[in-house]
Amino acid sequence: MTSTQRNRVLSRRSLAAVCALGLVVAACGDGDEDEVTDTVGDSPAEVTDTTADTTSGGADSTEGSSNGTAPSTDATNDATSNDSIPATGEPVQVGVISSYTGNFGLYGDPMELALTLSLESAGTIAGDRPIEVVFEDDATDPAVAVERATKLVEDGASVVVCCVNAGSTFAVAPVLAEAGVPQITPIANPLGLHENPNAFVAAPSVNYDAERLGTYAAETLGYNTAVVLGMDMAYGQAVAQAFSDGFTAAGGEVVSTILPPFGTQDFGSYLAEIPDADVVFGGFAGADGIAFIQQYDQFGLKDRMPLLAHGPLITELLLQAEGPAAIGTTAGFYYSSQLDNAENDRFKAALADANPDLPPSHFTAGSWATGTVLLDALESAGTDAEDGDVMRSAIANTTVDTPWGRISFDADTGYVFGPTYVYSVIDDDGILRHQIDATIG
Amino acid sequence: MGNSHVAVLAAVTPDGVLLHTLIGLSFGLLLFLVASGFTLTFGLARFVNLSHGATFLIAAHVAAQVDRRIEVFALAVLAAAVTGVLVALAVFGLARLRWQAITADPTRQVLFTFGCLLVIADVVRNRWDGIPQSVLLPSGLDGSFTIGNATFPIYRVFAMGAAIAIAIGLWWLQERTRFGAMVRAGADDREQLEALGIRTDLLFLAVFALAGGLAGLAGGLGVPLLGASVGQEFDVLILALVAVVVGGLGSLKGAFIASILVGLVDAYGKAWLPTFASFTIMALVVLVLAVRPAGLVDRLSGAR
Numbered sequence: 058m059t060s061t062q063r064n065r066v067l068s069r070r071s072l073a074a075v076c077a078l079g080l081v082v083a084a085c086g087d088g089d090e091d092e093v094t095d096t097v098g099d100s101p102a103e104v105t106d107t108t109a110d111t112t113s114g115g116a117d118s119t120e121g122s123s124n125g126t127a128p129s130t131d132a133t134n135d136a137t138s139n140d141s142i143p144a145t146g147e148p149v150q151v152g153v154i155s156s157y158t159g160n161f162g163l164y165g166d167p168m169e170l171a172l173t174l175s176l177e178s179a180g181t182i183a184g185d186r187p188i189e190v191v192f193e194d195d196a197t198d199p200a201v202a203v204e205r206a207t208k209l210v211e212d213g214a215s216v217v218v219c220c221v222n223a224g225s226t227f228a229v230a231p232v233l234a235e236a237g238v239p240q241i242t243p244i245a246n247p248l249g250l251h252e253n254p255n256a257f258v259a260a261p262s263v264n265y266d267a268e269r270l271g272t273y274a275a276e277t278l279g280y281n282t283a284v285v286l287g288m289d290m291a292y293g294q295a296v297a298q299a300f301s302d303g304f305t306a307a308g309g310e311v312v313s314t315i316l317p318p319f320g321t322q323d324f325g326s327y328l329a330e331i332p333d334a335d336v337v338f339g340g341f342a343g344a345d346g347i348a349f350i351q352q353y354d355q356f357g358l359k360d361r362m363p364l365l366a367h368g369p370l371i372t373e374l375l376l377q378a379e380g381p382a383a384i385g386t387t388a389g390f391y392y393s394s395q396l397d398n399a400e401n402d403r404f405k406a407a408l409a410d411a412n413p414d415l416p417p418s419h420f421t422a423g424s425w426a427t428g429t430v431l432l433d434a435l436e437s438a439g440t441d442a443e444d445g446d447v448m449r450s451a452i453a454n455t456t457v458d459t460p461w462g463r464i465s466f467d468a469d470t471g472y473v474f475g476p477t478y479v480y481s482v483i484d485d486d487g488i489l490r491h492q493i494d495a496t497i498g
Numbered sequence: 499m500g501n502s503h504v505a506v507l508a509a510v511t512p513d514g515v516l517l518h519t520l521i522g523l524s525f526g527l528l529l530f531l532v533a534s535g536f537t538l539t540f541g542l543a544r545f546v547n548l549s550h551g552a553t554f555l556i557a558a559h560v561a562a563q564v565d566r567r568i569e570v571f572a573l574a575v576l577a578a579a580v581t582g583v584l585v586a587l588a589v590f591g592l593a594r595l596r597w598q599a600i601t602a603d604p605t606r607q608v609l610f611t612f613g614c615l616l617v618i619a620d621v622v623r624n625r626w627d628g629i630p631q632s633v634l635l636p637s638g639l640d641g642s643f644t645i646g647n648a649t650f651p652i653y654r655v656f657a658m659g660a661a662i663a664i665a666i667g668l669w670w671l672q673e674r675t676r677f678g679a680m681v682r683a684g685a686d687d688r689e690q691l692e693a694l695g696i697r698t699d700l701l702f703l704a705v706f707a708l709a710g711g712l713a714g715l716a717g718g719l720g721v722p723l724l725g726a727s728v729g730q731e732f733d734v735l736i737l738a739l740v741a742v743v744v745g746g747l748g749s750l751k752g753a754f755i756a757s758i759l760v761g762l763v764d765a766y767g768k769a770w771l772p773t774f775a776s777f778t779i780m781a782l783v784v785l786v787l788a789v790r791p792a793g794l795v796d797r798l799s800g801a802r
Contacts, residue, residue, distance in 0.1 A: 163628030322724040325521035326768035344630040344727035357649030
C-alpha cells in the first residue's frame, strides 16, 4: 500500500503558542492539551494548525486552511485509487524539510501540495516500490533543519528534499553528506552547494540568473548606470553581487549598492538615498519584497527609473498582493507560469485542479519538478535506493521534463543550467501576470 | 560589498533633510498610536500587555482583507479599529478570569500576554496562509508630490494628519474629560479612586478597549506604509516598547515625544548606517536611559 506519512513537527514558535494556549486553558480551569503532540502515521491531522484554530476566537476562518488540508486527503484517497498499479516492493522513504512557520512559512503548504501532486501523478510509486513521504517543518531556522535532517536520516530516508530557506539548505548539506544521503533542493539557491557532491538543486543558482540579467541590462537594454539593492542576507547579497558582476563586466557602472536589513518594513529612508541612475536592481523576496516594490512606487521612483529584479520579487505567488505597483517591473529568472511547454501545462492543470486559488510559481513548479526527479531516480535505483552511492548516481544521471524545460544536473556543481527568461509584469484585464520579453541562452 | 559609494548622502542636502524628516515623522506618528495604547494600559492598570503587537498584526490583516473586498479604505481602517477593540477585550476577558493571579506578578502578565501574542499571530498565519497582504489606496491618496528633487507619498501626509488628530483627541480625553481624570487618578492611586466609589474594573475595560482600538487604528493606517505580514507583531511590539521605555512608562506625552524621536533616529540611521538600522534605535535607548533612567517624562515618580 502507499501512504503519505505526515509528521508535522511543532515548530518552536507553535510550541510556544501551545504553551500559551496551555496557560489560557489552565486559566479557564480545564487543562487537557494532550492532542497537540506529534502524530506519527497515517493520520492526516494538521497538528500545528489545529492548535491555532482552536483559539481562533473572533477570526473567521471560512477559507483559511484550504491550501493546507488538501494534500493530505488527496494522498490518502490516492492510496486506494491506484490499486491497479502493482506496488509489491518494499516502501521507500523520502524525507522533506520545508518551512511551514517562521519568515518563509507561507511556502510550506503550497510546496507540499505540488510535490504530493507530482508523486501522485505516478501513483506515488517508483518502479514497484511505494513512496512514503515524511514532511518536516524547519520553522525557517537552520538549526531546526539540521535536527530534522538528522532524524530523517535515522528513520531511513533514502533521499532528503531540503529546503526553502537558503540558510537551512546550506546547514543541512554537510549533515547529509556525512550520512551519505542525497539532498535535492527544490528551488533556486545561492552558489556554494557544489562543495557537497551529495547535493542537487533542481534549479539554476540565484547567482546564475541574476548575473545574466546584469549582462542583459548593460548589453541589450543599454543601461550604463545602475543602483543595486538587496536584502542583507545570503539570498539578497548573492543576487546583488551577481547582478553587479554581470552588469560591470558588460561595461555598466554600479553607482551605489544598498543592503537594507532582512525584515525591513519602511524602506522610505533607503529609497530617499537612491541616486539617479539608468536602472535600479532590487534583490528582495517575501514580505520585504512587497513592501519594497510598493514603496518604490509610492516614493515616485517608478516614474524616474525602471526596476529590474530577480524572480522572487515579482513571483506570481505574491503578485496580486503587490498590486499595480508591480506593473512594469522586469525580472530575469528560470521560471514563469507563462512558459509555453507541455509539462508546464500538466503542472498548472494539476495545481489548479487541487487548489484553484493558488497561482503557480517557481516554489510550486520546483516542488513538482523535484517530484518528477524523485520518481525517475527512485525507479532507476530500484531496490538499491537505500544505498547512498547508487541513489546519488541515479539522481545525477536523471534527465526529466520540468515546467521550465528538460533538465539534468550539472556534473560538477549539482545545479541545473538552462535559459534565463526575461519577463515583465503586465495588467491583463485587471489581473496582473507575467509577459515573457526575451530568452537569454 | 562596497564596490562603490555614494559621494554625498541625500540626507545632508536640504531637500534630503526635509524628506528624511518627513519619513521619520510619518513612521514615528504611526508608532505613537501603538505606543500610546500600551502606555495607557500600563499607566492605569500596571498591566504589561505584550499582545499589543499581535493586535496591530491582526488589525492590519483585517484592514487589507476589507479593503480588497469592498474597496473603501475608510471602512477598512474602521474595521481594523473594531478588530483591535475586540482583540484587546478578548485578552482582557481572559485575564479577568484569573485577574488576581495574573496581575499579582509582572512575570505572569508578560507570560500570559506574550502567549496571547503568539496565539493571535498563529491565527493570522493560518487564516491568511502566511501570505503578506497589502491595500490599494483610493485615488487621491495614492499619488506623491515633489519637494525640490525629492518625492514624498501623499498617503504619508494623510497618515500623519490622522495620527496627529488622534493624538490631540487622546490629549483632550485625558486632560479635559471626567474619564481622563479617572484614568489619571487611577494611575496615581488606585485604592483612593476605588474608595471614592469609582468602579475600576469598568475603567480597566474602557482603557483596554481604547488601547486595542488605537493599535487597530495603527494597523489599519499602517498597512499602506508597511504592508501586513506575519513577523510584524514582534517588530511593532519592540518599537512600541522602545518608545514607551524611552518616553517614560505610563506617560502619553513621553510616548509621543519618544515615538517621534524613534522615527527620526530610524530614518536618519537608515540613511547614514544602512545596514545597522536596528542598532541605531537601540543606541537611542541606551543613551536616553543612561541619562534619564526613568525615561524622558518620568510620570510614575510624580516628577513631570
